[in-house]
Amino acid sequence: MGHEVHTIAGKYGTPLVSLPQERQFTLPNIRFDSREQKWYESQVFPFLQKHPPHITPKRKKIILDRLQFEGKEVANRLFEYVQNNSLDVIVAQNTNAMPMTLLGGMGVYELATQRRVATIFHHHDFWWERSRFSNSHIEGLLGRIMPPTDPGLEHIVLSTYAAHILRSIKRVQPKLVPNCEDFDNPVVKDEYNADFRRELGFRDSDILVVQPTRIVRRKRIEDSIGLMGRLIALHPEIADRVHFIISLYQGDEPDENYIGEIRQMAQGLGVQVHLISDRVASERGTDEGGRKLYTNRDVLANADLVTYLPIWEGFGNALLEAMAAKVPVVTTTYLVYKTDIGILKFRNVEILDVYGDDGHLVIPDQAVEEVYELLTNPAVRQEAVEHNFEIAAREFGFGKLRERIGTILEDYGDEIRASRKRVARSKQAYSV
Template identity: 35%
Template sequence: MGKNIGFVSTRFAGQDGVSLESAKWAQVLWDDRHVSYWYSGKSDRHPSISHCVPEAYFGFSENQWINERIWGRTRRSQDVTARIRDLAGYLKRTLYDFVEKYKIDVIVPQNVLAIPMHVPLGIALTEFLAETQIPTIAHHHDFYWERTRFSVGAVQDYLDMAFPARISNMRHVVINQAAQEQLSLRKGVSSLLIPNVFDFDNAPEGPDEYAADFRSEIGLTDEDIIFLQPTRIVPRKGIEHAIKLIGALEDPRCKLVITHEAGDEGFEYADRLMELAREENVDLRFVSDRISEVRQRDSEGRKVYTLWDAYAHADLVTYPSLYEGFGNALLEAIYFRLPIVINRYSIYVQDIEPKGFRLMEMDGFVTQHVMRQVRKVLSDPTYRREMVEHNFKTARRFYSYSVLRRNLRTLLTSLTGMTS
């Protein structure tokens, strides 16, 4: 008999890793007749299955007030403690309402007990789970000790208590080996490693009629070579390496197209990239205003495309990240059978590289070897086809929905005693 699964986070909306991976989990669970419901502060899930509590969003004004007073310092005032407790108390009551409303059987916290962007919600959920003993699968994407902005704070007592919580009815899931090791070392907690996945059992379709004019709409021609950077514009994405690579190729057909926007960590990095592109004589295109989660028309009547449309028209993907918790865009590029230039960030080296993918790898800087590989990929269709087909088959083996399905069945069985 299927279970009612309650996903909990601060936000289920947009193209962030938590929102994307939770949707994949829900899809796989649905195949086994489990129905998913959503608790969050911001949501793009259907209202009939969503319990949206604005105070649970990390951008809620009261939570922002708290964050300004607990990070970057080692002491908090009595007033801050009181307001943390007040908000946590309110959120705990809404969690009870959520579970009662949808008759939830299993709770799946999505990163909300790993990264302390909303400390009151983490406290509320931990206390709720301790009081109810409801079976829980905590899916941790990135921990506070992996982020320098959380390295100094005045809430170590709450971090010890709730990020993550140690409760007998909870199973922990991490997305990479380093996180698994650190969770065991720091918290004495065992975990199951479930990497990010993609639906490699169903190959993507080619560009359809709607997306046929994507190139012309962003000012490019069929002769142009699109180097796609399918990430947000933040320093850890290492986008300057993509600019350096294209500049060194000295081919005016090569254009760098960045699909996501800046702003999460300020605009200084985007300004620096534009300056560098001018210096390197690289045609850099920011197209976030033409990319959305759904196809539509903007206020000026222009077509808006999806990220999948951009992948379908790309010739090569640049992924020169300095750090990633896993690397969703990497799987997406492999899924769309695109060659990839990648920087060997630590999680890639430890978890992904040993699987045997054929990628154009760099170690912190662009080398002549990488440039030769890029030129060969662009000029030799047979070499390119063999590379991308090998990568697709390898990813299907290690990162498909079937891998996720087996692991979720194991977790649910251990928690509920039922096989389906």
């Protein structure tokens, strides 16, 4: 859109080739896995520890004082970068919604509220939505900085539900920018990913059902396996062809038992499960052993069906990626799907988010038969994926994203211009 973009991060997982190196700022102590973050987590989030330490009021004050002091140091580094590069506005990606980087959150809070640098907070999920951050020793601090509600700040959320919650709890008026996908350049089969099946040991006739997500409990992967178990029980003629693939890793919500539970359940139902995160990366390449690495999009390009049965999602990025790849989807009607996605009349297999006494999703026979139809009737599949692609491209494509970003920057323009003047004056004062 013509803006000069800089990035600020704790680390870059892979080289960021889209920007010059001089516009990439790295601050290691705001990493999710920094030594500082791990120490604070061990002190203030009891549910993250098997044996949490006892925190006295005096100890709590010491921790808070240290956190705020070190946060101010981060703010100083950030403000220096803002000054040196004459930055007009900061876009804070989830820094002040989830305490995954407490020093990053403190630094951005200080930058936005004390240094008064124009800041747009883009919230994906909120800390009060995660049980592992409940009953913390810093709830008062989190309530103040995650997110802050000072005048002159802008807030963006992913869904109408999140907007309602933020208005109710924080009394702010957030803008809405849903997850979007590049439907102008969608994932397709090409020379690179055409050998995916052969490389991973699948036949051309195999049915690849992909769970294109991280392995975390709220994704309810056990329900996807339950669905596959029902499918092959009702249609045993395709049982040996159905392969259930989980493409990504455990991520930032570790659970040592979950993978074992998934494998045990799949074995009991006769579902062939494949965990392939060691062959999936953010960029194409090779691993240390010289094996070919694929992106999650390459996996989707070879999928016959995507399962997406979460109990909760901030929006549904994997859902959009699947529709962009023209892969049929079976999904639960989770809350945000109901309010922001399902109303657009996609042709997905929709399973109501109703759970039985055993805790598992109630899967009606009709849903199983709809899945079977999509897997075995090419005409039905083609009609569904083309219909979904057309609607999703219109509602969640980059054209809609450019429009929303442009409107937000225009509406926030007065504060950006005022911030630009404040930063310019601070540089003069600093030089004197």
